[in-house]
Amino acid sequence: KQVITIKNVRKEYQNGGVNTEVIKGVSLDINKGEFVSIMGPSGSGKSTLLYLMGGLENCTEGTIEINGKPIEKMNDTDESKMRRKDIGFVFQFFNLIPHLTVEENIILPIIIDGGKPKKYKDQLDKLLNLVGLTDKRHSKPSQLSGGQQQRVAIARALINDPEIILADEPIGNLDSKTGETIMNLFRRINLEEGKTIIQVTHSEESAAYGNRIVNVLDGLLV
Ligand code: ADP
Numbered sequence: 001k002q003v004i005t006i007k008n009v010r011k012e013y014q015n016g017g018v019n020t021e022v023i024k025g026v027s028l029d030i031n032k033g034e035f036v037s038i039m040g041p042s043g044s045g046k047s048t049l050l051y052l053m054g055g056l057e058n059c060t061e062g063t064i065e066i067n068g069k070p071i072e073k074m075n076d077t078d079e080s081k082m083r084r085k086d087i088g089f090v091f092q093f094f095n096l097i098p099h100l101t102v103e104e105n106i107i108l109p110i111i112i113d114g115g116k117p118k119k120y121k122d123q124l125d126k127l128l129n130l131v132g133l134t135d136k137r138h139s140k141p142s143q144l145s146g147g148q149q150q151r152v153a154i155a156r157a158l159i160n161d162p163e164i165i166l167a168d169e170p171i172g173n174l175d176s177k178t179g180e181t182i183m184n185l186f187r188r189i190n191l192e193e194g195k196t197i198i199q200v201t202h203s204e205e206s207a208a209y210g211n212r213i214v215n216v217l218d219g220l221l222v
C-alpha cells in the first residue's frame with residue numbers, strides 16, 4: 001500500500017523577485033512500513049522535499065498524495081487534519097515549548113486540536129514508556145539532555161498515532177552515541193509500531209537504520 005505518492009513535483013522559492021527552482025521534477029512512491037532515508041549535499045533540496053510531503057510547503061507543480069488523496073485538492077480543514085492525524089513531525093532542534101513539562105509538550109497537539117487530554121492518558125503513558133521518560137514526565141525541557149529532548153519530540157509526533165513520521169535531521173544536533181539511541185528508537189517505532197518513517201540525514205550510519213536510501217542532488221533524485 002502506497003502512503004505517499006509524489007508525481008512530477010517542482011518547487012520554486014521566490015526571493016526578492018527572483019525565482020529559484022529547488023525541486024526540479026521529482027517522482028517517488030513510499031509504501032506503508034518503509035523506513036526511507038533522504039541523503040544529499042547541503043542545499044540540494046532534502047528538507048524542502050520533506051516539507052512538501054508533509055504539506056508544510058506547497059508544490060509549484062505536480063502532485064503529492066497522502067494515502068491516495070492529493071494534498072492540493074484538500075481544503076484547509078482537511079489539510080490541517082491530515083497534518084495532525086496522518087503525519088508526525090520531528091525536527092533537528094526539537095522545537096519543544098520551554099515552559100511546558102515533558103507530558104504537556106507531548107499532549108500539546110491534542111490541546112491545540114481542542115481535544116480532551118484526559119482521554120489520551122493511556123496513550124501518553126504508553127508513549128512515555130516507549131521513549132523511556134516516565135520518570136521525567138514533570139520535568140521541563142531545560143532539565144533534559146539533547147537526546148531526552150528529542151525523545152519528547154518523538155513522543156509528541158506519535159500522540160495522534162499517525163501512520164507517517166517525517167524527521168528532518170533528527171540526530172543532526174546530537175553526539176553520535178545519543179544519535180544511535182535515537183535511531184534505535186526510530187527503528188523500534190518502524191518495526192514494532194509499524195510506522196512509515198522518512199528521515200533527512202547527512203549520516204551514512206543513520207541512513208543504514210532504514211531500508212531504503214533516496215539520494216537528492218541539486219533538486220533531482222539520483
Ligand atoms: P537541504 O535540506 O538539502 O539542505 P533545503 O531544502 O533546505 O536543502 O534547501 C534547498 C535550497 O532552497 C537552498 O538553496 C535553500 O537556501 C533554499 N530554500 C529553502 N527554503 C527556502 C525558503 N523558504 N525560501 C527561499 N529559499 C529557500
Ligand code: ADP
Pocket residue numbers: 043047168169
Ligand atoms: P536544513 O539544515 O534542514 O537543511 P536549513 O538550515 O537549510 O535546513 O533551513 C532551515 C529553515 O530555513 C527551513 O525552514 C528552510 O525552509 C528555511 N530556509 C532555508 N534557506 C532559506 C532561504 N534562503 N530563505 C528563506 N528560508 C530559508
